[in-house]
Amino acid sequence: MPLMVKKIEEGTVMDHISAGMGIKVLQIISAKYPIEKSAALIINVPSKKLGKKDIVKLEGVFVDEKTANRISLIAPNATMNIIRRGKVVDKHKVVLPKVLSDLLKCPNPRCITRFEHVHTTFFVEGGKLRCKHCERTFLPEEFE
Numbered sequence: 001m002p003l004m005v006k007k008i009e010e011g012t013v014m015d016h017i018s019a020g021m022g023i024k025v026l027q028i029i030s031a032k033y034p035i036e037k038s039a040a041l042i043i044n045v046p047s048k049k050l051g052k053k054d055i056v057k058l059e060g061v062f063v064d065e066k067t068a069n070r071i072s073l074i075a076p077n078a079t080m081n082i083i084r085r086g087k088v089v090d091k092h093k094v095v096l097p098k099v100l101s102d103l104l105k106c107p108n109p110r111c112i113t114r115f116e117h118v119h120t121t122f123f124v125e126g127g128k129l130r131c132k133h134c135e136r137t138f139l140p141e142e143f144e
């Protein structure tokens with residue numbers, strides 16, 4: 001019997017997060033949205049598909065697609081459920097786009113985007129990300 005958490009009335013449930021990544025997903029979301037109502041992080045929930053998974057539930061927060069894109073980097077199997085009046089009104093997998101614009105800081109300390117006010121652009125290639133400006137390639141976990 002999995003640990004039960006009260007149902008969300010209005011908000012977002014991120015499900016099927018790779019085990020261990022729930023805390024990072026919560027960090028990404030809380031960097032963008034102030035969490036003022038209840039939120040739950042449930043870790044190591046048994047999952048048929050993933051073996052184990054993490055779940056994040058947020059009351060009063062509606063995660064946008066850009067944030068979901070960012071989450072897809074660390075939790076590619078995550079599903080996003082938008083809850084209104086206690087019911088799931090939208091459910092879909094997070095998507096990793098081919099290009100990520102203005103979403104990530106380049107991990108290269110010498111990259112021009114760290115010194116000048118230029119928009120960052122990364123190209124997603126085979127699970128790695130290439131910076132348009134310094135041309136360096138990074139793994140998803142190298143980003144803050």
Ligand SMILES: [Zn+2]
Nearest residue numbers: 106111131134
């Ligand atoms: Zn760069």
